[in-house]
Amino acid sequence: MANPQKENGYTPIANDIQDALCRTRIPGQARQVLDVIIRKTWGWRKTSDAISLSQLVEMTGMKKYDIIPARKKLIQMNMIIVAQKGNGDDLTYAFQKNYDEWVPLPKKATLPKKAKTVAQEGNKSLPKTPPTKETYTKETIKTISKPVMPAELSESFIEKAKIAGQLGFNVYQQVNRYTKGKCNSIPEVVMGEIVDEFLKHREAIKDIFPYMARVIQEKSRRYFSEKNVADHEAIKKQPMNVGDIMRQLAGASA
Secondary structure, rough: OOOOHHHOOOOOOOOHHHHHHHHOOHHHHHHHHHHHHHHHHHHOOOEEOOOOOHHHHHHHHOOOHHHHHHHHHHHHHOOEEEEEEOOOOEEEEOOOOOOHOOOOOOOOOOOOHHHHHHHHHHOOOOOOOOOOOOOHHHHHHOOOOOOOOOOOOOOOHHHHHHHHHHOOHHHHHHHHHOOOHHHHHHHHHHHHHHHHHHHHOOOOOOOOOHHHHHHHHHHHHHHHHHHHHHHHHHHHHHHOOOHHHHHHHHHHHH
């Protein structure tokens, strides 16, 4: 049973700051990182401190690729001040105690009941098992949302891809290798799933690369299969022009 005592150490926080934190909506993982920064600075009676990425991972229990976007969110909210220490990669962190300078997140919008029902109807869950060639019907096509290539890559994907690259897994090279050069045709959402699979299992699976080869082949094959069927259905629904009709008639009379 935990029995913390103030005599064993405590972090002094002014009531005004604690009240400001209570009023400020902070994403869960960003709040964890913020708590570590406060603990490592004010908890040791310091205004700033060099905190390594491994320390943040250890104290929060989060993954490295989750720490980076959480830290970025705190910088955007102007709740922490980050500076480079010397010429190395170490960073120093300080808590922005002037809460008037914070940039809080907007409050969550509350949808009316009717709008919620419409949104729920439009976001039905996908089938649990991927459809096979035998079970692929027109109804299946309707329930599978076709991935859309974004105008530009999202920041979260870029951060995860960089971390995977530092660990020896270049997602573009690997996907290009196992899809015969079709990497640029695969949307970010599928690429993101592949990166997530690597980051999730790289420590648990000793020989990760053969496993990732199977993941890439399966996900890319499924994507192109869904895309081909959806494109075929779309073409069938397109009205024929006069030239198409004349060519068909000419072929029938021959």
